[in-house]
Amino acid sequence: MLPRLMARLRPDSTFLNLLGIHPKSEVTFRGQFEVKMSIQSRLASLLLASLALSVAAAAGAQTAAPSPSPAPAAEPAPAPEATPVPEATPAPAPRPSAPPSPLATTQPHTPRPIPGVPATEHAVPVGEGGFHRIGLPGAADKPFPYTVEVPAGWTVREIKDSPGLWLGPMTAQPPKDPHLVYIRISPSDVSDPEKVAANIRANDAKIDAWAAPLVEVRDLQGVKGVLVRMDSGVGEAARSTLVLKLPLEKAGVDFTASAPRAEFEKMLPIYERILLSVRRAAS
Secondary structure, X not given: OHHHHHHHOOOOHHHHHHOOOOHHHHHHHHOHHHHHHHHHHHHHHHHHHHXXXXXXXXXXXXXXXXXXXXXXXXXXXXXXXOOOOOOOOOOOOOOOOOOOOHHHHOOOOOOOOEOOEOOOOOOOXXXXXXXXXXXXXXXXXXXXXXXXXXXXXXXXXXXXXXXOEEEEOOOOOOOOOOOOEEEEEEOOOOOOHHHHHHHHHHHHHHOOOEEEEEEEEEEEOOEEEEEEEEEXXXXXXXXXXXXXXXXXXXEEXXXXXXXXXXXXXXXXXXXXHHHOOOEEOOO
């Protein structure tokens, strides 16, 4: 590149004087060729010197350049503010509970002592199949004239607005629970059980709303009564009832067990066991 650049140069006086060459003397005594060579030599020296100066200047600039100042140290992050702990909210005062229903407050009766049978808190004693005989509450001046055997755990209950007694476990809820036997005073005179049975059969033949597939006179150790099964309704409304009708002075008393038809068939052995266990209480 340098020879080509020098080849283009013409040795005019201005340029030669700049290089410190006096063209008159040089051209006169050495010839044109020598002048040209002298120019190339001087130019090369000048370019090398210029290059050296450029390198030195660049190195100096790099040396003189201020080193980058270190990044300022990060300020410590402020400590997080403590979250205020909310004050405990006092628990609301409990609402007054609703008054319990009559069923919940109903307490079982302490069975009336049975003559000749030791009394306990519930009834007694437990006999065959877990049944035990209990006395029933009657008028204040005299005991109820009949006793009955019930499964262990069954009690006697009176329910508000219900005129009779309920026999059953405390979990059973009157009036439709199948695990109950209802005892009520009947206005019908049962002093003549044969006549009562005949009347029931006659009504069965006349009334289609119900049927009485079982009407029997039963002797319960000296006390005669009438055992009746009555069926009514169809489908899901089908229901059956088993009733033992016994005499009570000039009226009668009914021991009744009732349930939907399917449930009734399952409970029937227990119903019969309870109703046919009724006996006259000893005086």
